Amino acid sequence: MDTGEGMKLTDKIIKGLARPATGNRITYDDTVRGFGIRITAAGAKSFILTYWNAGRQRRYTVGAYPDWPLATARAEARRLKLELRANGSDPLARLEAGRSAPTVADLCTRYLEEHASSPRG
Numbered sequence: 001m002d003t004g005e006g007m008k009l010t011d012k013i014i015k016g017l018a019r020p021a022t023g024n025r026i027t028y029d030d031t032v033r034g035f036g037i038r039i040t041a042a043g044a045k046s047f048i049l050t051y052w053n054a055g056r057q058r059r060y061t062v063g064a065y066p067d068w069p070l071a072t073a074r075a076e077a078r079r080l081k082l083e084l085r086a087n088g089s090d091p092l093a094r095l096e097a098g099r100s101a102p103t104v105a106d107l108c109t110r111y112l113e114e115h116a117s118s119p120r121g
Contacts, residue, residue: 006027006028006030007027007028007029007030008029008030009027009029009036009037009074010070011070013027014037014070017037017039017045018039019039019040019041019043020039020040020041021041022041023041024038024039024040025038025039026048026050027039028050029074031074032077032078033081034050034081035047035048035062035077035078037065045064045065045066046062046063047062047063047065047068047070047073047074047077048062049077051080051081053084060080062076062077062080
């Protein structure tokens with residue numbers, strides 16, 4: 001669930017956010033448009049950046065709270081927005097492309113199937 005709420009996020013506000021009964025809730029920051037904190041029903045908190053690219057709304061997870069300090073996550077969101085504006089680079093698309101790249105295990109299997117000689121009997 002996206003509440004669309006907006007306020008200047010602080011550590012005190014983040015620590016005081018109540019978790020939703022189901023799903024998740026996002027509280028947006030007034031300082032950086034699209035930057036916010038998502039809290040799940042399980043109580044997990046993550047910084048997110050919501051943006052538009054090629055007519056699609058995208059939501060990128062910057063990092064988990066408190067592993068990522070608020071100031072660092074806000075600075076990363078600003079950097080990502082500048083990158084989007086400067087060259088249209090989509091951070092979520094880059095992440096998804098990396099996930100679909102072959103793993104070392106995939107390459108080993110392919111090598112064995114295509115190039116390894118069968119055992120001599």
